[in-house]
Amino acid sequence: DESREIFWAYVVxxxxxxxxxxxxxYDGRSGLYTVDKLRLNQVGEEAALEKFSFKTVRxxxxxxxxxxxKPTGLVHLDFKNAEAGLLD
Structure with missing residues (x-):
């Protein structure tokens, strides 16, 4: 998938x-989830836009x-109280 290839090249x-x-x-489309907060040099919730030159295999x-x-917010997953198939 070209999106994943571009994303991981950018991560490197x-x-x-x-x-x-x-x-x-990374979900291969537009969602990225991280354990640690990204180290962005920005103020507030402004989006960071950057051009990236990438050479595909094809x-x-x-x-x-x-x-x-663009940071959107915190996602918290609590598996301590989870039962099979019953996540809140």
Whole structure:
């Protein structure tokens, strides 16, 4: 999947933002979940927009894509009180 390929190449390039890649979960579309907070240099909830040049396996020349990172909020998963099939 080309989106995943681009995403993981960007994670490698910008390890200053993402940190440990083993603490990331990407859904292949638009959702990224992290164990640790991303290290973004921004104020408030503003989105970080950056152009990224990427060469796919299928193409012989680099393509320029735009990466948008916008923090949305905290997700908390509590598995301590979970019963089979009954998560709140």
């Amino acid at each position: 390039k910008r390890s200053d933002i993402f940190g440990d890649p083993f603490k990331l979960a 193409e012989n020349k680099p393509s320029e894509v735009t990466i948008l990172i």
